[in-house]
Amino acid sequence: ATMFTQLLTTAATALLLLGGHTQAANIYTAFLAAGNSTTGISWGTLVVGVHSGNYNFLGLVYCDDHMTNDTADFLCRAAGFEDGHELWDRNGVNFSEHRISIETFVNVYGGRFALDYVICPPGARQLEDCQHRAVGSSDCNYAEGVVLKCKAKD
Helix, strand or coil, X not given: CCHHHHCECCCXXXXXXXXXXXXXXEEEEEEEEECCXXXXXXXXXXXXXXXXXXXXXXXXXXXXXXXXXXHHHHHXXXXXXXXXXXXXXXXXXXXXXXXXXXXXXXXXXXXCEEECCCECCCCCCCHHHCECCCCCCCCCCXXXXXXXXXXXXX
């Protein structure tokens, strides 16, 4: 089985203004990746799949621009961790065992970001509750990939 068969799904929906056209967008999958693992971990680089218009942005890293604790809580919930986050950081800072390598970022995830400048209010449950740039539009590099430690049930 590929890692994509193990992805978690959410029903988050949003409206985006892309090129003058209103496009529906949703996060249809989110998971944490660290080293070679994408399952059973609650601490790693956040990878999301976003559908917008006729495009699927699958398995792309999430950028840290304008990241807040409320946004981190939303992203952990999107990845299946209902209790939110414990902490967040970025690929370029510490936690080397809890992030993907630059080689994995380029070779597995295409060196691209799905979402950038996401700002969520407290208690956000779906992407439409948050503000963000157009899907796939980003000015980020590897070091800006979000690393989340989500609260796992004991």
